[in-house]
Amino acid sequence: MFKFPSIAFIGGGNMANALVSGLLNQKCPSENLHVIEVADTLREQWSAKNISTSSTPDAGLTNKKVWIFAVKPQQMKEVVLACKPWLSSDTLVISIAAGISIGSLASWLGSDESPYQNVVRCMPNTPALVGAGVTGLAAPLGLSLQDRDTATNLLSAVGQTVWVEDDRAIDAVTALSGSGPAYVFLFIEALIQGGESLGLTAQQSKELALATLAGATKLASNSSEPPSTLRERVTSKGGTTAAALAVFQDSKFVHIVSEAMRAADLRAAELSKEFGA
Numbered sequence: 001m002f003k004f005p006s007i008a009f010i011g012g013g014n015m016a017n018a019l020v021s022g023l024l025n026q027k028c029p030s031e032n033l034h035v036i037e038v039a040d041t042l043r044e045q046w047s048a049k050n051i052s053t054s055s056t057p058d059a060g061l062t063n064k065k066v067w068i069f070a071v072k073p074q075q076m077k078e079v080v081l082a083c084k085p086w087l088s089s090d091t092l093v094i095s096i097a098a099g100i101s102i103g104s105l106a107s108w109l110g111s112d113e114s115p116y117q118n119v120v121r122c123m124p125n126t127p128a129l130v131g132a133g134v135t136g137l138a139a140p141l142g143l144s145l146q147d148r149d150t151a152t153n154l155l156s157a158v159g160q161t162v163w164v165e166d167d168r169a170i171d172a173v174t175a176l177s178g179s180g181p182a183y184v185f186l187f188i189e190a191l192i193q194g195g196e197s198l199g200l201t202a203q204q205s206k207e208l209a210l211a212t213l214a215g216a217t218k219l220a221s222n223s224s225e226p227p228s229t230l231r232e233r234v235t236s237k238g239g240t241t242a243a244a245l246a247v248f249q250d251s252k253f254v255h256i257v258s259e260a261m262r263a264a265d266l267r268a269a270e271l272s273k274e275f276g277a
């Protein structure tokens with residue numbers, strides 16, 4: 001069985017909250033966890049959950065085997081450099097920051113000549129809060145198998161994990177599953193509004209919309225057939241679905257989704273340039 005290491009979270013906001021909830025659900029002892037967070041109100045919330053917390057890194061944290069950086073990309077360099085004195089040469093560093101490359105992390109934690117190797121860059125998503133997240137992970141070639149397994153086990157506490165080759169692939173993961181929940185929520189909002197405009201109540205619309213998404217997702221997951229076949233099966237000739245899909249097609253729905261993802265991917269690359277090494 002996986003033995004949970006001692007972990008320091010740097011940044012105790014939304015995503016740290018999701019990850020810690022998942023770890024606790026998987027029976028990670030709360031004594032193994034520590035959260036460094038600047039905001040007083042958030043630190044109070046962590047204390048209320050029996051998680052030790054502090055506002056800055058200090059010598060008391062040198063025994064933490066894994067450090068998970070969960071601050072905004074804009075804050076990463078400063079925060080990583082502030083934590084560096086307290087890391088050991090074998091500390092596993094995991095970053096969830098959008099756009100911050102493995103190369104940046106490795107050179108901040110080591111040097112340009114001797115980049116730090118025990119780094120995992122990953123991209124979880126907010127359904128982690130309910131144990132239904134998915135996380136893409138990437139690492140330098142020098143990462144040990146043991147550290148790779150540790151990262152997989154930790155992120156598995158909040159959902160599925162998918163290893164990808166490199167930074168560019170993590171930017172693509174960010175554009176798909178990292179930001180993806182927001183696209184889905186927007187679609188849910190649109191379905192609810194559409195239902196209301198056709199005379200359903202808000203409650204009826206919400207129930208129908210959520211059950212439709214959950215049902216269609218389950219069907220697509222359990223089916224050996226591609227989503228396109230499942231779509232065709234809903235679409236009776238000359239029927240209601242065909243009428244609706246024609247509107248989607250006229251409005252270039254697939255193109256819009258693809259362009260939106262391209263914008264997210266591009267933004268990740270910009271963040272890398274703006275806030276990376």
Ligand SMILES: NC(=O)C1=CN([C@@H]2O[C@H](COP(=O)(O)OP(=O)(O)OC[C@H]3O[C@@H](n4cnc5c(N)ncnc54)[C@H](OP(=O)(O)O)[C@@H]3O)[C@@H](O)[C@H]2O)C=CC1
Pocket residue numbers: 010011012013014015016036037038039042055070071072073075079096097098123124125126178
């Ligand atoms: N939200 C999402 O869906 C996802 C986010 N991410 C990534 O996760 C990271 C965190 O995102 P999220 O949790 O949403 O952000 P939040 O803003 O909710 O959390 C970050 C927290 O870190 C605090 N902080 C800032 N500086 C420090 C510091 N020096 N030491 C300790 N704490 C500090 C922030 O305080 P303050 O606000 O006062 O600065 C804030 O409370 C980002 O890099 C994002 O790209 C990854 C996947 C999904």
Ligand SMILES: O=C(O)[C@@H]1CCC=N1
Pocket residue numbers: 098174178179
């Ligand atoms: O919007 C963002 O930048 C972060 C990364 C993925 C989801 N939220």
